[in-house]
Amino acid sequence: MGRKTVHISDFSGKVLQSDDEIVRVVVLEHPDLVAGPVQLEARSVEVESIDDASLDVAVVEIYDSHGGGEPRRVVLTASEFDALATDVPMAQLLKTAERIKPPKATKRVTAERIDYATLEHAGKPHRGKTTEEEAQLVRDNLEEINKRLADEGIRQIDPADPEHAARYGFPA
Template identity: 85%
Template sequence: MGKKTVHVSDFSGKFLQPGDEIVRVVVLEHPDLVAGPVQLEATPAEIEGIDDASLDVAVVEIYDGHGGGEPRRVVLTASEFDELATDVPMAQLLRTAERVKPPKPARKPAAEKLDYATLEHAGKPHRGKVTEEEAQLVREHLDEINRRLAEEGVRQIDPADPEHAARYGFPVSDAA
């Protein structure tokens, strides 16, 4: 059994033949659009007049306390918007108006700081200084901590290693 895919114009419902050119139309804003942008498919002939029907519009945001502090977005014809300027022509007003800086991209939340003075994190490699609380936990619970470190795929602590001995306060062997 096989599968066959057919393309149908979203605008007219007509079946599109293999080899027919398909135009993708993404609707960004529309009064009936409720869940964000959508994609439609059509033939070039079905949308050829779209550029002729386009309007010169002004899209503005109004910050006036309505809407619980959120701005209202309004779309109006450019000529209607231009008529609002009565002292200076709108073109001149727009050239000399104060620029709005685009919003800064949201910062990634800072990585959660680990508390190495807990059994959950003690002994994990880190750049910071080992506190006495962490060192004591490592000395008192070495087997448990090494088991956790091994499960996490992290290096284990060896009290015979001079670096580990100094870092976690193990007695240094004089066998060298």
């Protein structure tokens, strides 16, 4: 018995032929993307217009009182951002602006212990033993926990998966 694998374009739904140039498109950010980056496959002709449609953008972080201590990331067209500089052209301003050094990695002297028996952390993959408290919390709140895991880009818990069933005490 033989098997045949058929590849289908994620964009058009058409079968990808062996002579088609297949392109992998990784979506890093999108308003509808909830669980982290995804990849799509398409024929190269289907994505030719991406470069033509691309925008010159500025990605900025704003540190102010609105973010509750966290920066707000904003994406805007480069021309909109450039228009904010009224005294000196933006190109000149960017050349002379203070450079930011990436923060140095620091070793944690004492690692925080995560309590997996809380709704905030229950169900996250970890090396330690799953306590009965965590297992019960997962069984009682599976839908809520799976939504949180998906939002964080972490694998979800499947009661039908033998490993998950054993770990969290789901019936076999």
